[in-house]
Amino acid sequence: MLQEKSVVLIGAGNVATSLGYTLHRRGIPVTQVFSRTRESAQALAAKIGAEAVSRWELLRDDAGVYIVSLPDEVLTREVSRMVAGREQALWVHTAGSVPMQVWEGYASRYGVLYPLQTFSKAREVDLSRVPLFVEANSPQDTLFLRQWAGQLSEQVYEADSTQRKALHLSAVFACNFVNHLYAIADEWLARHGLPFETLLPLIDETARKVHALPPRQAQTGPAVRYDEATIQTHLNALEEWPEWQQLYERLSRDIQDMDSGQQHTPII
């Protein structure tokens, strides 16, 4: 029978840390944390009452669920070694762009538990409002994972590997690239002796706005107004920072292309 029993976390990075905290808080025992970096394993394990290990041969073999949050290429390289002798447990990874089939031929019960969120160790995130996307190699384990993940988050959905990859790519644009634009704005203000905090009401409203309006309808600014005088003023101001100048120009033209409907079809 499917039992949740205990969990082993493989990885101690941003995602594993957030999952570890939440599992611990929900009373789901994490018995072991594995990380190739001993200090990382210890730091997380100490906070959630788990054992820390950093050598594969010390990995426990009695857990019900193994959650693997490793860099994609490490997961692919080490899958055989980590699963060997533990084929009957449920193996899930948390990567957006690694297909579920990475487990095929190694584990017999496997899947994916993908949290669509940005995690940093310096900031704890309430996982209960984070959408979790699950997939498994059997209907039973899909159901099990749905229910099990339901203990962590109110928002659990099924997504196959293709959908998950699309989610991940969208998240890179809507989060990682967005944050980089915040970083550019921060640098630009700092160069002019202005505090980044000034922008926070604007950043907040920009995010809130797309709860109510589709992003295309929410678009404002010089590009969508075709205000070429302001665009040119800004490009001139960026003269000494050619990367940002090119980025400004490309994003402005792209906004205009989308506004004029030129970006609705792929080129082939």
Place this chain on the structure above:
Amino acid sequence: MLQEKSVVLIGAGNVATSLGYTLHRRGIPVTQVFSRTRESAQALAAKIGAEAVSRWELLRDDAGVYIVSLPDEVLTREVSRMVAGREQALWVHTAGSVPMQVWEGYASRYGVLYPLQTFSKAREVDLSRVPLFVEANSPQDTLFLRQWAGQLSEQVYEADSTQRKALHLSAVFACNFVNHLYAIADEWLARHGLPFETLLPLIDETARKVHALPPRQAQTGPAVRYDEATIQTHLNALEEWPEWQQLYERLSRDIQDMDSGQQHTPII
């Protein structure tokens, strides 16, 4: 003596509409709304108990404050015509990147009232939490504008034209370009049959996060992890959308440049 008396709004676009609503709600009388587009003038005027006009010769000359929210090139072109005969009123524009000196030689009392926010007619914004940046051509009017703007917002600051231009350019990155990235994510999800709403918790956390961490420290994702396998997977997925593929590549390299400290100094 400085009196606020009544206000005439010149322009009936997104910014003028938001200002008009707020002035009306605060009990500051807006006697007239001018827009070259009669329908726009009427739509706004009707909501705030003002007269609508769309010909310059009908512009009132008894207002204490004229607030001008016109496209930058229209403001520059029409400044002489609008001020003539009304030189003693206080003239302010709301543009981020137009210097205060646009008024010089026309008005005798003039300045700027720049709201750092994204405004769409489809969405009312609470101006009380919007930072307003003011500037005027005399200490008396700077003080007057600060106090007067304090009736609209809790956050009123002084900023000269150089600082305001820096604020505006930062806002283009942190709002207009950010919203465009949301729009790309929206399109990408739609192509894969996934709803944009899925991304909202991520978008919200990305914005919230920079209240607590500087954007550089908040950065996550494949680029800052130097996860070249995922970057390549995403670039391959974008093969048929070359604009977005190039944007993905440029932003990823830019994140890595900033992470490795290559972007701290201008090229000259």
